[in-house]
Amino acid sequence: MSDHDVLPLRVYFGVFGTLLALTGLTTWIAYQDFGNLNTTIALVIASIKVVLVVLWFMHVKQSSGLVRIFALSGFFWLMILFGYTLSDYFTRTSVRGWE
Amino acid sequence: MSVPGAATARTAEPSNYLNAEYSIKSWFLTLDHKRIGLLYLAGLTFFFTLGGLFAVLIRLELLTPEGDLFQSETYNKLFTMHGIFMVFFFLLPSIPAVLGNFFLPLMIGARDLAFPKLNLLSWYIYMVGGLFTLYAMVAGGVDTGWTFYTPYSSVYANSHVIAAALGIFISGFSSILTGVNFIATIHTMRAPGLTWFRMPLFVWAHYATSLIMVLGTPVIAITIVLVAIERLFGVGIFDPAKGGDPILFQHLFWFYSHPAVYIMILPGMGVISEIVACFSRKRIFGYHIIAMSSLAIAVLGFLVWGHHMFVSGQSIYAGILFSLLSMLVAIPSAIKVFNWTATLYRGSIRFDTPMLYTLGFIGLFTIGGLTGIFLASLAVDVHVHDTYFIVAHFHYVMVGGMVMAYLGGLHFYWPKMFGRLYPETLAKIAAVMIFVGFNLTFFPQFLLGYLGMPRRYHAYPEEFQVLNVLSTAGASILGLGFALPMGYLIWSLFRGKPAGNNPWGASGLEWQTQSPPISHNFDEVPIVTEEAYAYDTLRPPAAASPEQEEVLHV
Ligand SMILES: [Cu+2]
Numbered sequence: 001m002s003d004h005d006v007l008p009l010r011v012y013f014g015v016f017g018t019l020l021a022l023t024g025l026t027t028w029i030a031y032q033d034f035g036n037l038n039t040t041i042a043l044v045i046a047s048i049k050v051v052l053v054v055l056w057f058m059h060v061k062q063s064s065g066l067v068r069i070f071a072l073s074g075f076f077w078l079m080i081l082f083g084y085t086l087s088d089y090f091t092r093t094s095v096r097g098w099e
Numbered sequence: 100m101s102v103p104g105a106a107t108a109r110t111a112e113p114s115n116y117l118n119a120e121y122s123i124k125s126w127f128l129t130l131d132h133k134r135i136g137l138l139y140l141a142g143l144t145f146f147f148t149l150g151g152l153f154a155v156l157i158r159l160e161l162l163t164p165e166g167d168l169f170q171s172e173t174y175n176k177l178f179t180m181h182g183i184f185m186v187f188f189f190l191l192p193s194i195p196a197v198l199g200n201f202f203l204p205l206m207i208g209a210r211d212l213a214f215p216k217l218n219l220l221s222w223y224i225y226m227v228g229g230l231f232t233l234y235a236m237v238a239g240g241v242d243t244g245w246t247f248y249t250p251y252s253s254v255y256a257n258s259h260v261i262a263a264a265l266g267i268f269i270s271g272f273s274s275i276l277t278g279v280n281f282i283a284t285i286h287t288m289r290a291p292g293l294t295w296f297r298m299p300l301f302v303w304a305h306y307a308t309s310l311i312m313v314l315g316t317p318v319i320a321i322t323i324v325l326v327a328i329e330r331l332f333g334v335g336i337f338d339p340a341k342g343g344d345p346i347l348f349q350h351l352f353w354f355y356s357h358p359a360v361y362i363m364i365l366p367g368m369g370v371i372s373e374i375v376a377c378f379s380r381k382r383i384f385g386y387h388i389i390a391m392s393s394l395a396i397a398v399l400g401f402l403v404w405g406h407h408m409f410v411s412g413q414s415i416y417a418g419i420l421f422s423l424l425s426m427l428v429a430i431p432s433a434i435k436v437f438n439w440t441a442t443l444y445r446g447s448i449r450f451d452t453p454m455l456y457t458l459g460f461i462g463l464f465t466i467g468g469l470t471g472i473f474l475a476s477l478a479v480d481v482h483v484h485d486t487y488f489i490v491a492h493f494h495y496v497m498v499g500g501m502v503m504a505y506l507g508g509l510h511f512y513w514p515k516m517f518g519r520l521y522p523e524t525l526a527k528i529a530a531v532m533i534f535v536g537f538n539l540t541f542f543p544q545f546l547l548g549y550l551g552m553p554r555r556y557h558a559y560p561e562e563f564q565v566l567n568v569l570s571t572a573g574a575s576i577l578g579l580g581f582a583l584p585m586g587y588l589i590w591s592l593f594r595g596k597p598a599g600n601n602p603w604g605a606s607g608l609e610w611q612t613q614s615p616p617i618s619h620n621f622d623e624v625p626i627v628t629e630e631a632y633a634y635d636t637l638r639p640p641a642a643a644s645p646e647q648e649e650v651l652h653v
Contacts, residue, residue, distance in 0.1 A: 066286065077314045080401055085350045088405065088417035 007056070015056045022049050115518070115615040130215035131618055133516075136201035138222050143197060144585070146188035146229060151581065153181035158540075158574040161567045166558035174557035175242035176258065182245030187267050188229050190501055191359060194366035195277055195312075196225070198508050199305050201516060203281060205609035205616060206299050208290025208625040213283035214276075221276035228270030235262035244555065246356075249337035249348040253329040261327055268323045271316045274362075278312030281305050290608065292627035299607055299631045300389050304369025307393035311358045311365075311400065319355035322348065346411055353404035361400040364464075364496060365393055367504030368435055371457050374511050375439045376632045377605040378454040379446025383632045385438040392431035399428040409480045418477055425475035432468050436461060451603070452526040456507030459534045463499025467492060470545070485555075488548025491541045499537055506533070506584065513588065514602045518614040519595030525587050532580035539573025606633055 026045050034041060055061040060071045116133045119125075126134060156177050160168040169177065200218065204211055212218050235241055241263040243252040252260050285306050289298070325336050326348070335341025337348045376383040383389065405413060405421030439461055448454070470492040473479050483489065514520055543566040548554075552563050559567070601610040608625050609616075629636075 070282075074314065077401065081318065081351075081354050084402065084405065084417075084420075085347075085354075087420055088346070088350065088414045091414040091416040093414070 007062075011056060015052050019049055019052060113613065114617060115613065116618045117517070117615050119618045128219070130211070130219055132200050132204050132212050132215065132218060133616065133618075135218050135222055136197050136199075137516075139192060139196040139200060139225070142222070142226055142229065143189055143193055146184050150181050150184035150189055151578065153177050153184070154574065155578060157181060158571040160557050161559070162571045164559050164561045164564050164567075166556075169557055171557050172242060175244075175555070176240035178555060179241045179244050180236055183232060183241065183263060183267070185497075186245055186359075187270055188225075188232065190363045190497055191274060192225060192270075192277075193363070193501070193505050194370060194508060195281070195305060195308055195362075196222075198301075198370065198505075198512060199277075199281065199308075199366060202512060202609050203284060203302060203305055204288070205612065205620055206302055206607060207285065207288060207293055208608045208621060208627065209284065209288040210619045210621070212280045213288055214280050217276050217280055221273040221280070224276070225270050225273035228266045228268070228273065230266070231269060232263050232266030235259040235266065238262065246352060247323075247326060247348075248352075249326060249329070249345045250339065250343075253326045253336075253348075254338050254340075261330060264323045264327060268320050271320045271323075274312045275316045278309035278316070281309040282313065285309075290625050290627055296387065296390070297627055297630050298390075299369075300372035300383065300386070300393075301366075301369035303390040304365045304372070304393050307397040308362055308365045310394075310397050311362050315355045315358045315362075315401070318351060319359075322351040322355070325351070346408065346413060349408050349411055349413075350404070353407045354401070357404040357407065358397075358400040360493075360496065361396050363501045364504075365396060367460070367501045367508075368393070370504045370508035370511070371439060371460050372435075373605075373607070374453045374457045374507055375442050376634060377511075377603050378449045378451060378457070379442050380449075380604075380634050381442055381446040381632075382630075382634055383438070384441035384444075385434075386630070386632065389435055389438050392434045395431040396428065399424070399431065403428050403475075406475050406480070409477055410484050422475055422477050426472065429468065429472055429475075432464075436465055436468075450527075452521075452523060452530055453507045453511035453603075455527060455530040455534075456503045456510065459530070460500055460503040460507065463495055463503060463534075463537070467495030467497075467500055470495065483548050485553055486548035487544040487552050487554055490554050491544035491548060494541045494544070499541070503533075506530075509584070509588070511603070512609075513591070514598030515609060515614050515616070517592055517595070518598050519591045520598045520602065521584075521591040521595055522587050525583065529580050529583035529587075532576055532583070536573050536576030536578075536580050540570050540577050541573070543567070543569045543573075607631065 022045050026042060029038075029041055029045070054071065058071075060068060063071075116131055126138070129135060129138075156169070157174070160166070160174055160177075166174065200212070238259050240258055241256075241260055242258045243256050243260060247260070247264065252264075285298075285302060328334050329336045329338060329343070333341070335343040337343045337345050339345060372383055372389060403421055403425040405417055406425045409418050409422075470488070474483065474489065474492060510521065510526060547563055547566050547570075550563070552559055598614050600612070600614050603610075608621075608627070611625065612621055
């Protein structure tokens with residue numbers, strides 16, 4: 001880590017401020033009704049926050065290619081978890097004579 | 100583990116990691132990967148013994164068809180505590196934490212792991228996690244089974260679920276730290292000349308294992324937190340009465356816990372590769388493909404978890420998918436078995452104790468693996484699900500595979516770790532007893548399961564008694580077999596013959612340094628000029644006879 005440039009403090013405070021603002025936005029949106037889009041909007045805001053944390057707070061932006069691959073594989077594995085779990089939820093059918 | 104061996108021969112022995120310092124502080128605040136490995140060995144032995152005592156009680160209850168020794172609730176707690184201690188506090192850390200910690204830096208010619216302080220922290224975290232679970236046990240135990248299935252665990256169980264789960268949650272972080280440490284070490288600290296494809300297969304196996312530890316363990320941690328949240332605050336996550344889905348728990352749990360099987364078995368496979376090559380005195384057959392099959396197992400292992408849920412109400416289409424993928428993961432495991440067998444072929448084989456465990460591993464793991472294929476088939480699984488067939492299957496993999504590899508590795512590396520030899524004849528007797536006792540314990544359970552005896556009950560119909568008596572008889576032989584090494588290995592610390600630096604004539608950097616190794620491992624940084632397992636060019640401990648020469652060069 002020591003061989004990377006240390007980011008100026010204002011970058012951290014900037015990211016921190018943006019995260020707080022987005023949290024406020026999430027809270028505000030929770031009281032509005034966008035119909036089907038409710039979940040989508042909440043998830044989009046959450047994703048933006050994730051990107052901010054990963055790139056700046058976790059220093060992935062200034063890291064070597066190898067570290068980035070490891071960070072990315074974490075998300076790939078998350079997709080495996082979601083994808084295969086959904087393969088169950090999206091294809092559940094009731095067994096005849098059971099319900 | 101104290102340092103008695105060093106104490107008796109203090110004057111004669113050259114400086115090493117054991118006699119460098121004697122204070123208690125020098126052990127409990129050590130940053131030496133070798134000493135941390137021994138701290139883990141002490142902790143693991145404690146939890147293994149505890150888990151073993153629970154197994155003894157289970158087998159005693161099952162001696163008779165009536166549930167006469169324990170109440171059913173007590174019995175539920177017994178098998179739960181057996182499972183929790185054995186899986187989370189013995190099997191998962193075992194080889195990586197003891198042999199991995201001790202030998203990974205030695206094998207790659209490094210002075211220590213990349214993060215020695217994280218390494219010490221991981222031991223403390225492991226012990227704190229273990230103490231939480233011990234507290235749960237003393238306070239009255241847990242009865243959910245080691246799998247913590249919801250909604251029973253999150254709503255209905257009246258036992259100490261949270262304390263036990265918290266212990267597992269905490270110990271998970273020790274696993275993550277170990278994984279991160281190993282990955283960083285292998286990437287950055289290899290000796291000059293040690294390219295990736297010159298690394299011993301033990302190191303490859305630990306690399307693959309570390310990937311699973313880092314990628315999988317966070318999921319079980321979060322899952323445990325979700326169970327605790329539902330239990331404490333009544334938030335509907337898994338409880339169908341509150342709109343939750345109990346199957347979601349099983350998805351999350353097995354997303355980690357199936358790959359966790361490979362956290363347990365992969366390091367064992369690494370040990371087996373080392374021993375097979377050494378005691379066949381041959382280059383290992385198919386080095387590259389064994390290395391790659393470790394990575395393939397690590398990745399494919401994450402795609403098969405649904406095979407635990409065929410009868411849970413999971414979608415039948417997902418079931419088909421998971422069944423097919425489970426067949427796929429059998430391939431890299433089979434590749435390893437075939438390669439070890441091919442390594443044996445026309446080798447000049449020596450049947451020392453580590454090799455006996457290794458041959459046991461190959462046979463028993465094959466049975467465990469093949470019965471796994473039965474279970475991965477949708478229709479067969481419906482018949483044997485939740486029966487003793489399952490119990491037999493995973494004990495063949497975990498005990499017949501993993502524990503055999505652990506003991507084989509411990510015997511193989513013991514002379515290097517302590518500079519002393521154990522009594523060979525006694526060790527061989529113990530190895531044979533463990534092999535016989537193990538098969539007598541668990542083979543009847545395949546039959547019991549196939550005949551329909553369900554797992555996790557303290558009573559059973561009378562027609563199953565004969566097989567259960569055989570199983571309990573086997574368990575007593577097995578127990579004695581495990582007690583023997585505990586005795587003679589400790590004895591060897593005081594009285595064992597000096598081992599010399601390389602008693603097996605093994606290749607590898609770890610055998611080129613002194614036994615026991617000096618604190619900083621190597622006097623000068625070793626330079627690697629050849630592949631691992633260059634046994635064709637290496638002299639056996641006693642100079643090779645002409646016949647052996649011939650065999651070696653075929
Ligand atoms: Cu599985």
